[in-house]
Amino acid sequence: MLTRTQLESHTNEEVRALLCVWSDRHVRQRLKGTLRNKAIFQEMARRMQRGFGVVRNWKQCRTKYKNLKYEYKMAKSAQAAAGSSGSGPGRYMKFFDELEAILLDRGLDGKDGNHDMQRRGPDGKG
Secondary structure, eight states, X not given: XXXXXXXXXXXXHHHHHHHHHHTSHHHHHHHHTOSOOHHHHHHHHHHHHHHHOOOOOHHHHHHXXXXXXXXXXXXXXXXXXXXXXXXXXXXXXXXXXXXXXXXXXXXXXXXXXXXXXXXXXXXXXX
């Protein structure tokens, strides 16, 4: 039987699906423009299920979104603390590059979110 923690932790494929949906320019703009974002996360959960077969509710999506943003900030801080002697921030966090592209408003393809990852699929394969 799976524990509550096992049920709530996200697989790499689920994180990739969340990143794909989050990378959509429209989703990014809506997330930036509102504090009451339940409806946005409900839509993200629906898109994850339809597009990737990932079943997560809106609260799980929002929690993972917040955790990823926090982990990104911690990885950036760790990189800054390591200075030039340390390696890149990707050393401190899985999916760092994808998250940085999203948070810097470049989308996952480096431009505006045409979803290169979505074309590859949530497992990272073509």
